[in-house]
Amino acid sequence: MRLQYLCVFALLSSAALGQTTSLNKTKTEAPEPVTKPTTLLPVEKVILYKNGVGYFEHIGRVSGNQDLGIEFTTAQLNDVLKSLTLVDLNGGRISDVRYNSLAPLDEQLKSLQIPLSENVTSAAFLIALRGTRVEVRNAKTTAIGKVFSVETVDKENAKGDKLQVTQLAIVTDAGELRLFELGPDVTVRATEPEVHKDLNRYLGLVSTTRSKDVRRMTIHDSGAGERRLFVSYISEVPVWKSTYRIVIPAAPAKPFLQGWAIIDNTVGEDWKDIKLTLASGTPQSFIQNISQPYYTRRPVIPVPESMMLTPQAHEATMEGESVPAKLTAPSMMGGVPGGVAGGSMGGVIGGISGGVGSIPRDTAETEEVSVDTAEVNEVLENQTSAAEGNVVGDLFEYSLKERITVLKNQSALVPIVQSSIDVEKVTLVTAQENMDALGTPLHAVWMHNTSGQTLDGGTFNVLDQDSFAGEGIMELLHPGEHRLLSYAGDQAVHVVKENEAEGNTTTRVTVLKGVMTIHREHRNVTAYTIRNADTSLRQVILEHPIRRGWKLDKESKPEESGATHYRFRVAVEPGKSEKLVIGESRPEVTRVSVSTLTKNQITAFTQEGTIQSSMAEALRKITAKKFEIFSVDQGIKAKQQDLEAIDHDQARLRENMKALRGSAEEKALLQRYTKQLDEQEDRLAAIQDEIAAQKAKRVQMQSELDAMVQQIVIDQTL
Numbered sequence: 001m002r003l004q005y006l007c008v009f010a011l012l013s014s015a016a017l018g019q020t021t022s023l024n025k026t027k028t029e030a031p032e033p034v035t036k037p038t039t040l041l042p043v044e045k046v047i048l049y050k051n052g053v054g055y056f057e058h059i060g061r062v063s064g065n066q067d068l069g070i071e072f073t074t075a076q077l078n079d080v081l082k083s084l085t086l087v088d089l090n091g092g093r094i095s096d097v098r099y100n101s102l103a104p105l106d107e108q109l110k111s112l113q114i115p116l117s118e119n120v121t122s123a124a125f126l127i128a129l130r131g132t133r134v135e136v137r138n139a140k141t142t143a144i145g146k147v148f149s150v151e152t153v154d155k156e157n158a159k160g161d162k163l164q165v166t167q168l169a170i171v172t173d174a175g176e177l178r179l180f181e182l183g184p185d186v187t188v189r190a191t192e193p194e195v196h197k198d199l200n201r202y203l204g205l206v207s208t209t210r211s212k213d214v215r216r217m218t219i220h221d222s223g224a225g226e227r228r229l230f231v232s233y234i235s236e237v238p239v240w241k242s243t244y245r246i247v248i249p250a251a252p253a254k255p256f257l258q259g260w261a262i263i264d265n266t267v268g269e270d271w272k273d274i275k276l277t278l279a280s281g282t283p284q285s286f287i288q289n290i291s292q293p294y295y296t297r298r299p300v301i302p303v304p305e306s307m308m309l310t311p312q313a314h315e316a317t318m319e320g321e322s323v324p325a326k327l328t329a330p331s332m333m334g335g336v337p338g339g340v341a342g343g344s345m346g347g348v349i350g351g352i353s354g355g356v357g358s359i360p361r362d363t364a365e366t367e368e369v370s371v372d373t374a375e376v377n378e379v380l381e382n383q384t385s386a387a388e389g390n391v392v393g394d395l396f397e398y399s400l401k402e403r404i405t406v407l408k409n410q411s412a413l414v415p416i417v418q419s420s421i422d423v424e425k426v427t428l429v430t431a432q433e434n435m436d437a438l439g440t441p442l443h444a445v446w447m448h449n450t451s452g453q454t455l456d457g458g459t460f461n462v463l464d465q466d467s468f469a470g471e472g473i474m475e476l477l478h479p480g481e482h483r484l485l486s487y488a489g490d491q492a493v494h495v496v497k498e499n500e501a502e503g504n505t506t507t508r509v510t511v512l513k514g515v516m517t518i519h520r521e522h523r524n525v526t527a528y529t530i531r532n533a534d535t536s537l538r539q540v541i542l543e544h545p546i547r548r549g550w551k552l553d554k555e556s557k558p559e560e561s562g563a564t565h566y567r568f569r570v571a572v573e574p575g576k577s578e579k580l581v582i583g584e585s586r587p588e589v590t591r592v593s594v595s596t597l598t599k600n601q602i603t604a605f606t607q608e609g610t611i612q613s614s615m616a617e618a619l620r621k622i623t624a625k626k627f628e629i630f631s632v633d634q635g636i637k638a639k640q641q642d643l644e645a646i647d648h649d650q651a652r653l654r655e656n657m658k659a660l661r662g663s664a665e666e667k668a669l670l671q672r673y674t675k676q677l678d679e680q681e682d683r684l685a686a687i688q689d690e691i692a693a694q695k696a697k698r699v700q701m702q703s704e705l706d707a708m709v710q711q712i713v714i715d716q717t718l
Contacts, residue, residue: 041060062221069218085231133190133191168188429441430543433545508716568582656673
């Protein structure tokens with residue numbers, strides 16, 4: 001409906017404009033060039049990416065002045081507006097590009113005389129009509145006047161119940177205020193024609209919110225003669241999906257890989273006989289709603305008292321010369337500059353009729369048909385791939401060799417890979433770190449990508465000798481890369497895990513610059529017992545976890561290593577068991593200051609075999625020297641205690657001497673106390689000399705100890 005209204009409005013406006021301008025034209029003016037009716041521009045090429053966008057090319061022929069149209073949804077139009085490229089390849093000129101703009105409904109409603117919102121009630125509508133002349137009619141009377149107010153009041157009915165009713169108040173031409181209680185029997189009609197038009201317009205705008213979301217872009221191309229027009233853009237599309245078939249025939253036939261892509265056409269336009277490319281990559285893309293008109297708040301500036309402006313003189317440029325830049329359009333001859341990643345901007349590539357093959361059937365005769373895997377494999381080996389793989393920057397593309405047709409709102413399964421492949425059937429068992437339980441043994445194929453193409457991630461299923469064997473998930477696989485692909489459980493293989501040994505071993509001890517460094521090695525031995533209960537040989541791939549800081553013994557050699565697991569290969573004969581033993585070690589380094597070692601620590605290191613007897617003897621000399629220093633420290637401490645005792649006794653004597661003043665015994669006791677103080681002073685001096693001598697001796701002994709520690713250089717490997 002919205003599009004029809006716009007078209008009608010455009011036609012009426014154009015007609016009115018034509019009538020008006022024709023009155024002002026002179027007879028000598030040349031007639032305006034005639035524009036041909038709008039025609040749709042078909043899709044020529046599509047590139048689908050993994051990030052949910054598609055690159056589209058339209059190439060069509062135009063003659064003279066012509067309008068060409070492309071239809072989109074609003075979501076697609078946003079992408080088109082920020083990526084649209086238009087080129088007339090034969091000298092024509094793109095005059096303009098138009099599309100039906102949809103302003104937000106709340107902005108469109110602002111243009112109405114009646115202030116109504118999108119969600120409005122009857123009471124709100126009557127309030128919006130305040131001051132409007134209306135005719136109010138109920139079962140008893142009719143009145144004409146202008147709306148004054150709409151109020152909700154309380155009222156009691158005949159039973160005494162309180163109710164809320166809505167009252168409409170109008171003012172008649174005679175100045176009377178009339179009140180009407182609104183109900184089913186009351187009608188209100190606006191008598192002004194302008195209000196009727198506004199109300200109809202309001203209802204029309206609201207109805208457009210439910211109309212079909214179609215945005216048509218019209219491209220006007222001006223020029224002379226026959227020309228080609230190139231159009232390209234990106235648009236939001238569903239992500240294409242990959243799915244593979246791995247066919248494993250009986251020996252000696254070679255396994256075969258067949259890849260398919262699932263595509264969906266939801267852009268609202270048929271893809272007829274197009275060139276399709278599928279890109280395995282995710283170019284950066286984003287959504288911006290640029291097709292929607294935006295309104296911003298502007299500041300309100302009061303009108304100044306004087307609107308007169310005074311002429312001003314501005315400073316001249318001091319350096320250089322200011323010259324307007326001359327704009328020159330780049331030449332378009334010989335091709336199209338720029339482009340979109342992964343897309344070609346050249347001319348139309350000739351189409352090849354055909355598509356996915358079908359099996360002919362004779363309806364006149366019915367017979368039983370039997371086909372085995374070997375026959376299918378022989379047919380597949382004689383066929384070439386339906387898609388060509390190319391590396392484009394960081395992307396990988398599958399370009400279909402034949403053109404295809406996918407109608408709008410339809411999906412298709414298209415071939416992208418068809419090649420022989422190197423695969424080996426194995427049984428995969430995965431062990432997890434810090435877990436005794438093992439994962440379920442799985443049938444798997446160890447696939448080597450010899451197809452020469454990058455295989456996009458997706459689902460796969462396995463056809464093993466005429467029967468479905470299972471399916472799984474495959475991540476992106478580059479050419480030449482190996483990958484394990486599991487597809488079913490293997491109930492014939494049983495695995496038991498046990499830890500056979502775990503302990504610590506000292507490998508090396510060094511003493512250098514007063515630091516003893518002890519190198520230890522933590523060892524762990526894990527054993528896996530694998531039992532094959534089937535009647536055929538099993539190649540078991542056992543995944544052992546890679547633990548941080550641990551390394552494998554030289555005897556443990558994996559087939560390969562992944563990011564989190566080592567992969568060991570074990571061949572198990574029918575009805576037999578094999579044992580896989582994996583040894584690991586983790587280094588540990590401990591550092592100890594030699595000067596802090598005690599006799600007990602040295603004895604413990606010797607008994608556990610951490611250090612040898614020669615190193616123990618050298619370390620015991622250090623502890624003996626430390627004991628001598630300890631003895632000196634104890635002697636100094638005893639002398640300092642004697643000093644503290646004498647100081648305490650002298651303080652006692654001085655207090656007694658103060659108490660004797662004026663007493664009969666003062667003279668005799670003072671002589672006695674004075675003599676004791678003199679003797680103590682001599683003793684203090686002697687003790688202080690002894691402490692000084694002991695401290696000097698300790699310094700000397702500490703220096704000798706430090707020299708002994710630094711002189712010890714030992715490196716023992718155990």
